[in-house]
Structures are given as C-alpha cells and as structure tokens.
Amino acid sequence: MKILLVQPKSSGFMGQISRSGKAGFARITLTTLAALAPPEHEVVIHDARLSEPDYENDWDLVGFTGMTCEIPHVYAMADRFRAAGKPVVIGGYHASALPEEARRHADIVVVGEAETLWPIILAECADGGPRQEIYRNENFIDMRAMAIPRRDLLDQDMYAVLxxxxxxxxxxxxxxxxxxxxxxxxxxxxxxxxxxxxxxxxxxxxxxxxxxxxxxxxxxxxxxxxxxxxxxxxxxxxxxxxxxxxxxxxxxxxxxxxxxxxxxxxxxxxxxxxxxxxxxxxxxxxxxxxxxxxxxxxxxxxxxxxxxxxxxxxxxxxxxxxxxxxxxxxxxxxxxxxxxxxxxxxxxxxxxxxxxxxxxxxxxxxxxxxxxxxxxxxxxxxxxxxxxxxxxxxxxxxxxxxxxxxxxxxxxxxxxxxxxxxxxxxxxxxxxxxxxxx
Ligand code: B12
Ligand code: SF4
CATH class of the missing domain: 3.80.30.20 (tm_1862 like domain)
Incomplete structure (x- = not known):
C-alpha cells in the first residue's frame, strides 16, 4: 500500500516553524509508525506545518497523529481526504481520549500505543479493509526490541535536533x-x-x-x-x-x-x-x-x-x-x-x-x-x-x-x-x- 502520514499544525507558542523553515526537535510518532510498517508498504511523511498535503495522490491510507491543540487541523485535513475517497486513520493522545469524536472524521481510530496494532491494521487494510472502526491497545507494550524511528523520512535540515x-x-x-x-x-x-x-x-x-x-x-x-x-x-x-x-x-x-x-x-x-x-x-x-x-x-x-x-x-x-x-x-x-x-x-x-x-x-x-x-x-x-x-x-x-x-x-x-x-x-x-x- 501507499501510505501517507501527516504531522498537523497548531497555534500557540511551541511547536511552530520559524521564518527560515526550521522546527525545534523532531517528534518520533510518525517516524515510529513508518518503522513499524512492513517493508512491502511505501510510506511518505508530510509535515503540514510547512505546506498542504497532496489530497489528489493515489494514497491507499492516510494516517494522522494529533495532540488536542492540533486536532482541529487533523479533522479538517481528514475530512478533505475522505471527501476525495481516501481512507483515514487517526491515533495519538486526543483520539485516544475521545475516540468517538475522532471517529466522525476517520474510518479507523487507534486508541493507545501502535506497536502491536499498526501491523495488524495495515495487513487488514491491504486485505479487503479494516475489520474494526476503533482499535484499542489493551496492554502496554513491552519496550524490548523497539522499532527504530525512520528519521531518514524527515527533511534532514528542518529540525534543530533531528x-x-x-x-x-x-x-x-x-x-x-x-x-x-x-x-x-x-x-x-x-x-x-x-x-x-x-x-x-x-x-x-x-x-x-x-x-x-x-x-x-x-x-x-x-x-x-x-x-x-x-x-x-x-x-x-x-x-x-x-x-x-x-x-x-x-x-x-x-x-x-x-x-x-x-x-x-x-x-x-x-x-x-x-x-x-x-x-x-x-x-x-x-x-x-x-x-x-x-x-x-x-x-x-x-x-x-x-x-x-x-x-x-x-x-x-x-x-x-x-x-x-x-x-x-x-x-x-x-x-x-x-x-x-x-x-x-x-x-x-x-x-x-x-x-x-x-x-x-x-x-x-x-x-x-x-x-x-x-x-x-x-x-x-x-x-x-x-x-x-x-x-x-x-x-x-x-x-x-x-x-x-x-x-x-x-x-x-x-x-x-x-x-x-x-x-x-x-x-x-x-x-x-x-x-x-x-
Ligand atoms: C516532543 C513533544 C513535543 C514537541 C513537539 C515537536 C513537534 N515537532 O511537534 C514540543 C516541545 C514542541 C511540544 C509542544 C507541546 N506539547 Co508536547 N510532547 C512531546 C512529547 C514529549 C513526545 C512526543 C513523542 O514523540 N512521543 C513518542 C511517540 C512514539 O509516542 P506518541 O506520540 O504517543 O505515539 C504513540 C501512540 O500515541 C500512537 N500514536 C500516536 N499517533 C498515532 C497515529 C496513528 C495513525 C496510529 C496508528 C497510532 C498513533 O502510536 C505511537 C507509538 O506507540 C510528548 C510526551 C510523550 N511522551 O509522548 C508531549 C505531549 C505530546 N505534548 C503535550 C502538550 C500538551 C504539548 C503542548 C500543547 C504544551 C506544552 N507546553 O508542552 C505543546 C504544543 C505544541 C504545538 N504543536 O502547538 C501533551 C499532549 C496531550 C494532549 N492531549 O494534547 C504530551 C502527551 C505531554 C503531556 N505531558 O501531557 N511537545
Ligand atoms: S505525572 Fe509525571 S510526567 Fe506527568 S506532569 Fe507529573 S511528573 Fe511530569
């Protein structure tokens, strides 16, 4: 599958891009999801703080993460992708706290950590579509042999600390x-x-x-x-x-x-x-x-x-x-x-x-x-x-x-x-x- 993972933007003091296009330090949420995807999938990470994502591309799945302050931007982008016929998955802190709300803007919502669920979701999506609307991670993952974030998918010059x-x-x-x-x-x-x-x-x-x-x-x-x-x-x-x-x-x-x-x-x-x-x-x-x-x-x-x-x-x-x-x-x-x-x-x-x-x-x-x-x-x-x-x-x-x-x-x-x-x-x-x- 061709998967797009999107970093949203927010207002506020922290997490902004400077005038020269620099961000502070890189979050490892989307790079970790990319690392968890089996190699047969192509994964692209897009930072929507810099530019609009490509709504027209032939994505098989579009994934969003989001803190609470970022979630309105996530929902706006998710609605546009779904209107263009692309399936959307939302995870992260806000969606985990309010999965029913996130569900109104997504085909799939993931509650909790992704390490065990994400490979299952991708396999189901590649094989006829997801079996559930809300996936919940019931047990905390074991922190051995963790996926190493795919930092190579980020713009290497964009972050003060990559x-x-x-x-x-x-x-x-x-x-x-x-x-x-x-x-x-x-x-x-x-x-x-x-x-x-x-x-x-x-x-x-x-x-x-x-x-x-x-x-x-x-x-x-x-x-x-x-x-x-x-x-x-x-x-x-x-x-x-x-x-x-x-x-x-x-x-x-x-x-x-x-x-x-x-x-x-x-x-x-x-x-x-x-x-x-x-x-x-x-x-x-x-x-x-x-x-x-x-x-x-x-x-x-x-x-x-x-x-x-x-x-x-x-x-x-x-x-x-x-x-x-x-x-x-x-x-x-x-x-x-x-x-x-x-x-x-x-x-x-x-x-x-x-x-x-x-x-x-x-x-x-x-x-x-x-x-x-x-x-x-x-x-x-x-x-x-x-x-x-x-x-x-x-x-x-x-x-x-x-x-x-x-x-x-x-x-x-x-x-x-x-x-x-x-x-x-x-x-x-x-x-x-x-x-x-x-
Ligand atoms: C790095 C970080 C930042 C950086 C962000 C840099 C950037 N590029 O945006 C900075 C310092 C700027 C920042 C700022 C803020 N942050 Co901050 N930040 C973090 C921090 C420390 C790490 C995030 C991270 O990479 N985690 C590691 C990854 C692997 O974990 P994860 O994001 O949880 O992802 C896992 C799951 O959640 C799930 N998942 C997440 N998304 C998705 C999506 C899909 C599709 C799927 C399937 C699964 C999934 O799978 C992942 C793997 O298990 C977290 C705390 C934490 N430990 O996570 C707080 C945290 C995310 N921040 C928080 C907050 C509140 C803020 C601020 C609003 C306030 C502040 N003063 O800190 C600002 C606002 C930023 C803004 N955008 O305007 C809260 C969010 C709570 C919420 N409900 O919104 C957290 C949880 C801290 C806390 N103590 O509560 N932050
Ligand atoms: S519960 Fe822990 S991480 Fe959260 S504010 Fe208190 S000391 Fe910090």
Missing part, C-alpha cells in the same frame, strides 16, 4: 493535569540500556534529545543509562522531575553523560497550589538549593510553571517572575492550566462547570479555557501575557543567565528564541499595572 529518542514511557507520579498518566496509566517501562546505546551509536550526529516524560523516574535505571552514555561523547537534554536535585550521584552522572539541559516542571512556588494538582513531591522551599545544585554541575534549566491553579491569586504572576529571576532559572516556560480531555483535571473542571471554551485549538496551554478560582479567565490570560513578556525583557534574561560556568552562549541563544516568541505570541495586556502591583 536525533530524538525514548528510553522510557510513562511516569509513576499522578499529577492531576497530565495526559501521560491517563494514556500510560501510572506504569513506567524502560528499554534495555544496551538497546538505547545501540540506537544512538548507529545514528550520525552527537546532539540528542530524550522525549521521555520523566527520564529519571526510576533513579537506578537512569544511573545505569547515564553510565552507559558516558563513552558515547554525546550531549543531550531530557524532561526530569525536580526530585533529581536531591540525588547528587544522579546529577553527577547526568552531567558526566552529556546531559546539558533539563526540562523541569516546577509548576508553582506555592505548596498549596501544588497540593491542588497532586504534585506534592515538588517542594518550593527547596527550589533555590535544587537549582543551585544543578547549575553547579553545568546543567541549564528550562523550568516550567503553570498559572491558574485554585490557590493562585492575581499576585502569582509577579511573584513567579521575581522568583525565576532570583533563582536564575535559565529559561522559564509558562503555561495556563488546561484541562486536557481524558485527564482527572478535565473530569473535575467539567463536573464543576468551569470549562468555558471547548475549541480544542485553544488547548495549547497558552489560552485560558477555564474559570479559575481566584481571578477571572481574562485576568488569567492577561496575567500570563504580562508574565511572559516581563520574563523575556533583556535585563531579566541577563540577570538569569550570566554566571561564570560555561554554556552562556547556549543559554543566550535559547533565551533569544523564547524572547522572539514571547513578543510574537503574547500581546501587551491592557492593564499591566494590575499584575505589577498585585
């Missing part, structure tokens, strides 16, 4: 807003370390990015992995919980293995707010020392914060901006609390009648779609804009990133990228003094 991979899936924690635990349960699975090392060795290039949800969730596994990465001489980044900063051996190995930066979900500087989202393992009174420990080892911190939790009042924006500057969190990333379908947060907010906007395009973590507890939805939106713009003003950037340890060029470059986006995507709020003085 070499992305996963060593683990899932997370043992259970934060209320997180889509990962709904999708993977609270399971945490890992690949054999030797197989991860082998994947890296076989691919040219020394810059890597782990797409794991929390690479250090099981410290013993992470330490074994980091030790095995040391001889490879690569540099990389990963998402990691702040619990890492309480384990000196783990941090030492992270840095020695080439871990140059870490995406860390601080989420809030209020213990009450953290309790409200079931993230009690984050301890704000330790954050300063946690950051210091990571910086001492040369690890650049991309620190994520969420606005709009039940404990947050109008002062949360100013307090957070002051905190990231004082703590010198290198690249702060702000999100608006968003009830993604399928999460515990969605169920709670829905039951309380607090979701006012169900346009999925707005579920990009940059739009307020809820009624917060201690401010209005408009105040949440404008406070977010104020905080992003304030954080990426030049004096604030310099206050955070200038320190004696090496790596300042990387910190400056990344800060400038976010500064450009901050001023592009976040308009000045009409009432800045409200946030400055609260």
């Amino acid at each position: 070499n992305t991979l996963q060593a683990t899936r899932g997370c043992p924690f259970d934060c209320e807003y997180c889509a990962v635990t709904k999708f993977f349960g609270r399971s945490f699975r890992s690949r054999p370390v030797a197989e991860v090392v082998d994947e890296i060795r076989r691919q040219p290039g020394r810059r890597w990015m782990f797409l794991d949800d929390n690479l250090i969730a099981k410290p013993d596994y992470a330490k074994e992995l980091f030790e095995a990465l040391i001889p490879l001489g690569i540099t990389w980044g990963a998402q990691a919980a702040i619990t890492m900063a309480r384990d000196p051996e783990l941090m030492d190995l992270y840095a020695a293995a080439g871990g140059r930066y870490a995406f860390i979900g601080f989420e809030s500087i209020s213990a009450g707010a953290l309790a409200s989202i079931r993230k009690r393992f984050n301890q704000p009174d330790r954050y300063r020392e946690d950051v210091r420990q990571l910086h001492r080892r040369g690890i650049t911190i991309m620190g994520s914060f969420i606005f709009g939790m039940d404990d947050d009042d109008l002062g949360v924006f100013r307090r957070t901006v002051e905190f990231v500057d004082a703590t010198r969190i290198d690249i702060p990333l702000y999100n608006i609390l968003t009830p993604l379908p399928g999460t515990a947060l969605y169920a709670k907010m829905d039951a309380e009648g607090r979701i006012h906007d169900r346009n999925w395009a707005h579920y990009d973590i940059c739009h307020s779609v809820i009624h917060p507890n201690r401010m209005t939805s408009a105040e949440l939106q404008n406070g977010y804009y104020w905080a992003v713009r304030q954080t990426y003003r030049l004096p604030h950037i310099l206050r955070r990133i200038v320190r004696p340890d090496p790596g300042w060029k990387g910190r400056l470059g990344a800060s400038y990228t976010y500064r450009r986006k901050a001023f592009q995507y976040c308009p000045p709020p009409p009432d800045p003094q409200k946030y400055e003085n609260s």
